[in-house]
Amino acid sequence: MSVSRPVVHPLEAPPPPPDGAAVAPPHRVRMKDVQGMPGTSGGLVLRVCQLILSAVSLSVMASTSDFPSVTAFRYLVAAVSLQSFWSLTLAVVDVYALLVGRSLRSPRVASLFTIGDGITSTLTFAAASASAGITVFIVNDLDRCDVNHCGRFTSATFMAFMCWFAVSPSFLLNFWSLASR
Amino acid sequence: MSVSRPVVHPLEAPPPPPDGAAVAPPHRVRMKDVQGMPGTSGGLVLRVCQLILSAVSLSVMASTSDFPSVTAFRYLVAAVSLQSFWSLTLAVVDVYALLVGRSLRSPRVASLFTIGDGITSTLTFAAASASAGITVFIVNDLDRCDVNHCGRFTSATFMAFMCWFAVSPSFLLNFWSLASR
Numbered sequence: 001m002s003v004s005r006p007v008v009h010p011l012e013a014p015p016p017p018p019d020g021a022a023v024a025p026p027h028r029v030r031m032k033d034v035q036g037m038p039g040t041s042g043g044l045v046l047r048v049c050q051l052i053l054s055a056v057s058l059s060v061m062a063s064t065s066d067f068p069s070v071t072a073f074r075y076l077v078a079a080v081s082l083q084s085f086w087s088l089t090l091a092v093v094d095v096y097a098l099l100v101g102r103s104l105r106s107p108r109v110a111s112l113f114t115i116g117d118g119i120t121s122t123l124t125f126a127a128a129s130a131s132a133g134i135t136v137f138i139v140n141d142l143d144r145c146d147v148n149h150c151g152r153f154t155s156a157t158f159m160a161f162m163c164w165f166a167v168s169p170s171f172l173l174n175f176w177s178l179a180s181r
Numbered sequence: 182m183s184v185s186r187p188v189v190h191p192l193e194a195p196p197p198p199p200d201g202a203a204v205a206p207p208h209r210v211r212m213k214d215v216q217g218m219p220g221t222s223g224g225l226v227l228r229v230c231q232l233i234l235s236a237v238s239l240s241v242m243a244s245t246s247d248f249p250s251v252t253a254f255r256y257l258v259a260a261v262s263l264q265s266f267w268s269l270t271l272a273v274v275d276v277y278a279l280l281v282g283r284s285l286r287s288p289r290v291a292s293l294f295t296i297g298d299g300i301t302s303t304l305t306f307a308a309a310s311a312s313a314g315i316t317v318f319i320v321n322d323l324d325r326c327d328v329n330h331c332g333r334f335t336s337a338t339f340m341a342f343m344c345w346f347a348v349s350p351s352f353l354l355n356f357w358s359l360a361s362r
Contacts, residue, residue: 134318
C-alpha cells in the first residue's frame with residue numbers, strides 16, 4: 001500500500017484508459033491494473049484455463065498407444081507438458097499474490113512473465129499446428145482412421161489450440177503492460 | 182510600384198525534413214520513432230526480407246509436383262501467398278512514406294498494421310509448423326524420401342519459418358508503439 005495518497009489534480013488529468021483503473025496511479029513506474037495481468041483474479045482464471053486445457057491435451061495424447069511413432073505427436077506431448085508446468089507455476093504465483101495482496105506489476109516481473117509466455121505459447125502453437133498437419137494428413141489425405149486413433153489425435157490437437165488461445169491474452173497483456181509503463 | 186508583389190515570408194515555408202521525420206512536430210499522440218516501425222528504412226528492410234522469404238518459400242513449394250496431395254502443403258502455399266501480398270503492400274506504403282517524408286505513426290494506422298501483421302504472422306507460423314510436421318513425418322518417421330521431394334519440402338518450410346522470424350519484429354514493434362503512445 002502506498003503511503004502517499006493520490007491527489008486530485010485537474011490539470012494533470014490524463015486521458016482515461018479504456019478498461020480497468022480510472023484512477024491515475026501515484027507512482028511513476030506503477031503500471032495499470034488490467035484484469036488478466038499477473039496478480040489479478042482474471043489472470044488466475046486465465047492460468048487455470050491454460051493448465052486444464054494443456055493437461056487434457058497431454059493426457060488425451062499420451063493415452064494413445066502409438067503417439068511415439070510420430071515426431072509431431074511426441075513434440076506436442078513435450079510442449080503441452082512444458083505449458084502445464086509453466087501455467088501451474090504462474091497460477092501458484094497468482095494465488096500467492098492474491099492472498100497476500102501483493103502487486104506483481106513491476107517491470108522486471110512483467111518482462112520475465114512476457115518472455116516465458118511468449119516462449120511457451122509459441123512452442124504450444126507450433127506443436128498444435130504440427131499435430132494438426134499430421135492429423136489432417138491421416139484423416140483426409142491418407143484416410144487411415146481404421147488403424148489410427150483419429151478421434152484422440154483430433155481432440156488433443158484441438159485442446160492444444162484452445163490452450164494457445166488461453167495463453168495469448170496473458171502474453172499480449174503482459175507485453176502491453178510492459179510497453180505502456 | 183507594384184502592390185501585388187509576392188512577399189517573402191520565411192516563417193510560412195519551412196524546408197522539408199531531410200531524412201524521414203527527424204524534426205517531429207511536438208504533438209500529444211506522436212509516438213516514438215523506432216527503426217523497424219512503418220515509415221522507417223528499417224521497416225522497409227523488414228518488409229523486403231519478408232517479401233523475399235515468403236516468395237522463395239512459395240515458389241519452392243509450388244515447384245514440387247505433388248504438393249496438392251497434402252493439405253498442410255496446400256495451406257503453406259496459401260499462407261505464404263497471403264504473406265507475400267501483405268508484405269508487398271506494406272513495402273509499397275513504406276516506400277511512399279519514405280519518399281514523401283510522411284509519417285505513418287498515427288494510432289489508427291499502427292493498430293491496422295498490428296492486426297494485419299498478427300494475422301499474417303500467425304497464419305505463416307501455423308503453416309510452417311504444419312509443413313514441418315509433415316516433412317519430419319516423411320523424412321524421419323516414414324523414411325520415404327525416395328518418392329518425395331524431401332529437399333524442397335524442407336527448404337520451403339525453412340523459408341516459411343525465416344519469413345515468420347522477419348514478420349515478428351514488425352508485429353512486436355507495432356504492438357509496442359501502439360501500447361506506449
